[in-house]
Amino acid sequence: MKKDLVVFIDSGDTLIDESTEIRDENGTVIHSKMFDGAKETFLKLYNEGYTIALVADGTKASFDNIYREHGLDHCFAARAISDELKQQKPAPIMFRHAMEQLGLKDSDKNRIVMIGNNLKRDIVGANRMGITSILASYSPRYNMVPECEEEIPDYVIAKPAELFDLLEQLDLQIKNKKILKLDRFK
Ligand SMILES: [Mg+2]
Numbered sequence: 001m002k003k004d005l006v007v008f009i010d011s012g013d014t015l016i017d018e019s020t021e022i023r024d025e026n027g028t029v030i031h032s033k034m035f036d037g038a039k040e041t042f043l044k045l046y047n048e049g050y051t052i053a054l055v056a057d058g059t060k061a062s063f064d065n066i067y068r069e070h071g072l073d074h075c076f077a078a079r080a081i082s083d084e085l086k087q088q089k090p091a092p093i094m095f096r097h098a099m100e101q102l103g104l105k106d107s108d109k110n111r112i113v114m115i116g117n118n119l120k121r122d123i124v125g126a127n128r129m130g131i132t133s134i135l136a137s138y139s140p141r142y143n144m145v146p147e148c149e150e151e152i153p154d155y156v157i158a159k160p161a162e163l164f165d166l167l168e169q170l171d172l173q174i175k176n177k178k179i180l181k182l183d184r185f186k
Contacts, residue, residue, distance in 0.1 A: 002049045004178070005171040006108070008098055008131070010089075010116030011056040013139035015042060015160075016066060029062035034070055035138065038160040045164060046075040050171075053078035053098040055114065057088040057121065078102050089118070090125030111174050115163065117142050119151040127152075132170065136160070 020033035078101035112131040116122025126133035135153035
């Protein structure tokens with residue numbers, strides 16, 4: 001069954017372990033490994049009916065290679081890639097572009113989540129957009145301590161596998177709210 005919750009997700013150090021990346025002479029990623037549990041969780045989300053968008057800083061060529069290698073190319077319903085949009089997160093265009101591709105309006109923001117490892121890009125970007133922010137806190141290469149209010153995530157996951165239960169809860173909350181609203185206006 002299709003989920004109400006829409007999932008925006010970062011790539012590097014959220015799904016892919018950046019320390020494993022091998023790049024060609026142009027800087028394009030040609031090989032990488034996913035974090036333990038990331039692929040299983042991601043496929044489960046897709047198979048359970050979540051709409052998933054890639055919202056990531058990098059080049060199209062790298063992301064094409066990465067998700068082709070891991071067999072997840074078909075899972076993204078939309079892609080916002082910084083190299084194509086000429087701006088990086090937290091620029092609103094990165095989030096807006098994904099919303100537009102999915103036909104989402106401002107009134108849909110309450111059912112969008114952004115998952116990422118970078119406080120200054122992913123979390124600030126999501127918080128400024130008014131969408132739910134989820135910090136993937138397991139990369140050892142990034143600061144995970146917010147330095148100001150807008151870097152504070154709504155939720156934190158300590159490993160990829162935690163994402164599934166969290167998103168199920170959030171999706172249920174949205175469904176329950178919808179039912180309450182419908183009841184009120186009967
Ligand atoms: Mg990242």
